[in-house]
Amino acid sequence: MTDSIVRGHVNMGGSSASPSTSAHGRRMDQDISPANRAEASDSSKTETKRRRVSTGCLTCRRRKVKCDETHPVCSQCQRLAVECIWKDTQQYSNKSIRSCRRACDQCRISKAACSFHDPICTTCERKGIDCTWKLAEKGSTPPPASAPAAGDELARIEPIAPDRPILHDGNVKKLVSIYFFRVYNVSWHGFLHRAAFIQRLHRGQVPRHLLTSVCLASAIVLGLDAEDCKTRLADCHRQISEAIISPTLDLLCTILNIIYCEMAVGRRSALWMLSGMANRVAMAHSLHLPGDDSMPGGETRRRLMWACYCIDIMVTGKQTELASFALDRIAIQLPLDERSFMLRFKATTRIFRLPWQPPSEAERGREGMPAQGVMLFALSHSVLKYLAVAQWEQPDLPGSQFQSCQMDLLAWRDSLNAALECTEENVFTRIEMGQSTAFYALHLRYNWAMATLCTSALQRPSELLNVDWHRQIMAVCQESWLSIADVGDTLLSADPDFVPEDPTRKSCFDSEYTMSMSTHVCKQQFWSY
Template structure:
């Protein structure tokens, strides 16, 4: 074959009369002669066929010039060549802002599904909603429309778009939905809003305002409108907080707590773990576990801090304690805040806090949960709980203190030394229930008032947590369902069969009581569904019912009991499926619950005598013969706990002892070893 000096075939003729559109697309033009107005390629693609005035014009000159002029008026969905942008897959906004590879699956990509993230695809330019500020519209547009600029420019635009009007709107959502939950109301509402209005600089420059607004974007009131830019604000607030960590202050600690809750609602478990440790160290550095001084009633008006600041510090300390104990799940090697060091009052009621009035509530001594032998009377006669000036937050703190001791009891060898400690803990729970004030009872009148005040979800969460803690405690009577699973415990050996049977009925009864609360909450949605954390309790309630049916109900009585349990399980499942519409992080839990209900029903239908197990490894650690304290936390927690989920996401984690071999034959049904019949703490 003859070739030219540059190596090209000699018989190859270079196209000189093809359209510049085909040249820009880098495809061969058929060079349709006149009178045709367009070549077949442009006609088929419905594109404008641009031709040079001179057929021999260079593409580098004439085509580039023509296409550049054309691109000046082109919308963003067109390329520089004036062609419509076509991509087989488009990344969702969450993956794009996180700079992660997105599979483009609709309606939710795989990465967002696995991490329980809000998966949103940009479908076009959003319209301005009635009553929405111009900055809010700009902010939504910047996060919902394709960007041709860099990610850094996008971040700068979205952060700057947070003006005072939008910040105030988001702050109202925060105080309505987030503040009533788990002692997050350490910010005085009116003082914070006044401070926001008086800011001498844009709100985006204040780390506390950024943290509040970022967390408010994960509430039901805001939905998915600002989800992505809220994540951007959270990262910016985190950058501001971490930039000067040596500046240990209460304000910076408030940001850490709010950023923890934001990370929890976006399922960033590694960040939660690190932020909780940092917050615990801040409390120790600030000595928030102690009263500021002995002037609790603020009699000296010349004091350095006001009564509001004192109460705010107390609430902040209790919020840090709650998030720390929730993550540790009773394991001392993970818990950073020692309960015995807490020497501050319980939170006062909201009325005193809002009106800036100092008051005395009660302190929780270290022997609040003392063993039976330290009780005043073994028959249950004990001093009444002081409830003066205490509201929902104070009772929530008391309940978490009981929960902490319950988890320490079932996750340690205390059962061997004092098996009857369970009686004392049950008495503490009953005592807590009896001490509830009329304003904290779960009845129609109180729920109506709470709904008007915006604290109904907090009341529902309080009562659900009470039954959840009871279920945790009763679980110690079932050694095979503990973490790690055991053959026996001191209680199971020494307790009578009647006591064990009554305890298991109580286990089942509290699960049914949670279902009753879920049914009432569904009637008061969405106000009663603001707390996403109750989803884990609904999942537990489902599992308890199936385990009780298949392990402790005689086979002959199961058909009748199944007719009772199935409607209750359907209510739990309906609650999960409803709450996932308000909280994206609940989607995985709801999907797992639906799958477990279907498969459990199938196994029971196929074999009425089947025994479903929770862990699928009932005799594992009993064979090891090692104390529980020497077993890695990975095996002392279930796979749905925050710590276990955090560990799974770390590629360089140190692998713990993998444990013993598989369980004995016949203890579990096939395939259960890899299942998620697991308990969430």
């Protein structure tokens, strides 16, 4: 009796199993196939090995023996009298943090995947933004920025002394950043692809004359002295004369930037020769014909051609026989919107012709501010040509040149998408994008063109015009003049410190540009807007 009790106690507490348990175990072993048994064994070994690798000391891990994980010296190392080395837990726990710090500043701020390519990563190149690595070395993360930090660059830039070269190492990168934030978006200057240019700059592939013109345009925005600017422009002209033997697209970009600088310092006499030189380079590369369709190269070619066209009609004015390019000879599509150009998205826009037809709903999103600016330049040019014959034409007759110009301008206004309408919400968006001056100029040019057109038509004696038509055009004229002030009020309500930064165009806030009903003043000052 006692022996049976002892044997039962041993069977329950020892390693041997009860008869029922043993039978159940044998049935389980029979149900498990050899393949499943081998897989379970391998899985158990892997889990054991993973636990040993992750928790044992480094000495035992190298010897491939089991460690009892006794700190600071385990029993195995104590028995063999060897050094017991443990991994640095802080070092391994911060591995992901160090990996994050190796990313560029922009990818860390936006929490995007960085390719770690210095000087410009793939993500920044695709987005068309500067790729900096300063914060990655310091290990600090600033708050996200919604716009390029051109304002910060202004505070850190060193003064440009008259005897100091414009391409000073400490200022080149900052001046390039300012160029793309404050010069690039103005009028027809958006022909350089930001990411591609910065990548070429880091590789040392930007010609000296192009880099000099970019930095000089930025220095003018910063308030470079006019006399110092003229001295530096003379050096740029020498570089252009040396490179004109083999004209390239980089040289064309340089000439267009120099035109911007010459207009900024008030030397409009040089525009005629520079514009003719730019047009010849454009013709040499056949930019007015369909060609390269790659991105961003093909879009850069189109934007360069439209920039030459805008400058050409601005310089020649109403004297169409002196223009190098007629609109019907330009067989390329309008520029893409800025987002598609920056992100290298291929899209198709229309070929611009007069009389102009509004785009379809599917085409409206593709024609952004650059395309609208080009079309408005051409429509303004048709208004300027009308001024030459306004005193001989009967404007209230159907099919007159006045009616054609007015219908084109109204069709252009109706074609603007919601993102380009003059509202406070859109103004805030353009300010963040650095496009407030271009947005202001777009609406200002339209209202100025419509006001000038109506003003010139009203110079005819009222007794020769239809009474109802005369009253209607008078109302349109007054509305257009008042809209010029409304555009400025809208921008000032969003940004009280707003000042147009385009030196090629005078501000409507100047006293000399008050409302004038003189046709002569309209002719002389039309292109000042």
